[in-house]
Amino acid sequence: MQNVTGFIVLADISGYTKFVRSHNMKKIPFIGKRAMETTESHAEHIISDLLEKVIEELEGTLTVNKLQGDAVLFYSNPKNLNEYPKLLIEKIQGCFEVFIKRLNDIIFCESCPCDACHQMGNLRLKSFVHYGDFLIKKVSRFEEIAGENVILAHRLMKNTIDSDEYILFTDSVKQICDLDYLGKIDNRVEKCEGLGDIPISVFYPDKKIIDNPIVKKMGMFAKVKAMNNYFKKAKTKNDIIEKYAFQD
């Protein structure tokens, strides 16, 4: 067990309705089971694909620690705080770029009649950045991070921010890195269950889905072909876990 001071970062994908995320479709007669299986596997495929892009962007700057639903937990304990925070923020901003780019690249999936593909244009990325002490514990071949600061980062995922695309920074990050250079920052206070009032700073990257000219030019047949190709080899969260050997 190691006690370190560093960054705790979460990247979370949201935008699917509870309907896609629940198993209610089972109840629809005839088409229910099949439709549910397609929606579930397409949702898992798309989310895994997008999470993978985010991990690829942050790997090296942060250590991937855990997959939690549609979110990934990362950490780092940099030796030198002069350059690192700005580099980290730059990388996190880069995640929003690659996320939207990937979503645009696979937007042909919208031609699939399933709910997961229909709603994919609503998917957005959020990131939570906190700095503080935490423990790195070895659990069999995995590492796990723990402590009050890890709990705080998770609790901040439930907040009153009226947007589904943002980077949330706690004050401890602001103390080591002035965030003003990012532009407009929303300073607010969130009530965190059991942890009291937490001052935070929020930056809104405001990435819009732009028309993908290649997909726009595609006819229905080409879109269906591209979609079938994309889903041919099912991608799952387990593939990511295998690749990065971290905990589920």
Ligand SMILES: [Zn+2]
């Ligand atoms: Zn689909």
